[in-house]
Amino acid sequence: MSSExxxxxxxxxxxxxxxxxxxxxxxxxxxxxxVIWAVTKRCNLQCKHCSIAEMSGEExxxxxxxxxxxxxxxxxxxxxxxxxxxxxxxxxxxxxxEYAASFDMQVVMATNGxxxxxxxxxxxxKAGLERAAMSIDGIGSLHDEFRGVNGAFKDxxxxxxxxxxxxxxxxxxxxxxxxxxGEIPKIIKLADDLKLWRIYLIYLIAMGRGKEISEVxxxxxxxxxxxxxxxxxxxxAKTWLKPICNPxxxxxLKDAGLLDREEGLEFTGCTAGITRxxxxxxxxxxxxxxxxxKAGNIRESSFLEIVQNSEMFKALRARALKGQCATCKYKxxxxxxxxxxxxxxxxxxxxxxxxxxxxxx
Ligand code: SF4
Ligand code: SF4
Numbered sequence: 357m358s359s360e361x362x363x364x365x366x367x368x369x370x371x372x373x374x375x376x377x378x379x380x381x382x383x384x385x386x387x388x389x390x391v392i393w394a395v396t397k398r399c400n401l402q403c404k405h406c407s408i409a410e411m412s413g414e415e416x417x418x419x420x421x422x423x424x425x426x427x428x429x430x431x432x433x434x435x436x437x438x439x440x441x442x443x444x445x446x447x448x449x450x451x452x453x454e455y456a457a458s459f460d461m462q463v464v465m466a467t468n469g470x471x472x473x474x475x476x477x478x479x480x481x482k483a484g485l486e487r488a489a490m491s492i493d494g495i496g497s498l499h500d501e502f503r504g505v506n507g508a509f510k511d512x513x514x515x516x517x518x519x520x521x522x523x524x525x526x527x528x529x530x531x532x533x534x535x536x537x538g539e540i541p542k543i544i545k546l547a548d549d550l551k552l553w554r555i556y557l558i559y560l561i562a563m564g565r566g567k568e569i570s571e572v573x574x575x576x577x578x579x580x581x582x583x584x585x586x587x588x589x590x591x592x593a594k595t596w597l598k599p600i601c602n603p604x605x606x607x608x609l610k611d612a613g614l615l616d617r618e619e620g621l622e623f624t625g626c627t628a629g630i631t632r633x634x635x636x637x638x639x640x641x642x643x644x645x646x647x648x649x650k651a652g653n654i655r656e657s658s659f660l661e662i663v664q665n666s667e668m669f670k671a672l673r674a675r676a677l678k679g680q681c682a683t684c685k686y687k688x689x690x691x692x693x694x695x696x697x698x699x700x701x702x703x704x705x706x707x708x709x710x711x712x713x714x715x716x717x
Contacts, residue, residue, distance in 0.1 A: 383626055385627070388462070390627070391435070392635070392645060393424055393438060394408060394636050396445055396446050398441045398445045400468070400505070404502055404565060405565060407646060409565055411636060415638070416639050421455075425459065427659040427660045428459075429459035431660075431663070435462045436464070438453065439467075443467060444467060450479055450480070453483040464486060464487045468491055469511070470505075470508055485524055486525070489529045490519075491531070496509050516550070525553070528543065528546075528556070532560065532599075533560050534571075541589065544597065548594050553595060559693070560572065576712055577712075583599065587608075603692065606625070629643030629672035629694070635659070640653050643694060646693075649668065675688070677692065677707065679706060679707025692708025693710075696710060697709070
């Protein structure tokens with residue numbers, strides 16, 4: 357397929373990019389907004405890149421969780437997501453899902469999938485879970501190695517199939533590194549074979565345990581090649597390939613003349629702290645799962661007060677960015693990954709250095 361053909365292919369499918377049918381809005385769209393609660397840091401796996409395992413503080417109670425859900429519903433029909441650790445390790449997870457689903461919100465969950473049997477999937481569906489995202493970082497032993505437990509791949513596939521059989525739609529989360537780069541075509545084939553509709557290809561943000569493997573993060577040049585590879589792969593893949601922690605993918609498509617959408621009209625780039633809010637197990641509220649800078653804690657202020665009054669969120673809403681992101685023509689449609697800027701420089705408003713599309717490019 358030529359570039360022109362790819363361009364018209366994207367034009368034909370463009371509304372699907374914005375369809376509200378994914379776990380996560382994907383670092384590019386403000387709507388419908390997202391509140392994600394990491395309900396526990398406990399997990400039955402030991403992933404090499406885990407961002408949460410070393411965090412401290414006591415888990416929020418069921419009642420505190422109900423309070424977050426009520427506040428989130430006041431923001432409008434947002435997506436409410438449960439994640440972890442492994443959210444299924446919380447005994448009250450079905451009650452929490454059921455309560456969230458009783459409001460006008462789409463309820464989704466990110467899970468490693470290994471604890472899901474047909475009975476579990478049935479209970480999740482009955483509680484009101486609409487969609488699940490499952491992490492697959494390689495095929496077979498490479499996934500097991502990354503996730504730190506033998507058999508994790510086999511168990512995740514069983515969980516995935518159980519969800520699909522019981523009516524909970526599944527998408528994949530794949531962390532992209534130098535180590536598993538060669539596995540990505542196989543994961544795309546797996547998604548196509550299973551007729552899954554989305555893969556979120558997540559750039560590894562070196563935080564938590566991930567700091568110990570920061571050498572496997574893609575460099576700027578490798579990341580641009582990754583964009584080339586994904587745009588080419590999209591010509592044949594049926595599943596949508598969406599780079600995450602990489603809002604400059606949409607700027608890249610625009611730069612390559614592959615996207616006709618007007619800048620800033622729909623692609624909004626990084627949503628962290630604008631319409632995406634994350635709550636860690638200890639109640640810390642942050643702009644994104646990969647950005648552990650605290651805007652407040654729900655044991656000190658209500659979730660809504662933090663969302664409205666946090667200086668951090670105000671600065672992110674204003675896109676008060678620095679370096680190449682401040683002057684970039686794609687500032688509004690991209691804004692750089694604020695988590696990556698923070699992980700690399702300690703400043704969530706700093707330029708995203710893994711990009712060659714800005715003034716320095
Ligand atoms: S901080 Fe990065 S991962 Fe989070 S919403 Fe922004 S682009 Fe996406
Ligand atoms: S310089 Fe910043 S705003 Fe511009 S495309 Fe790159 S990451 Fe996005």
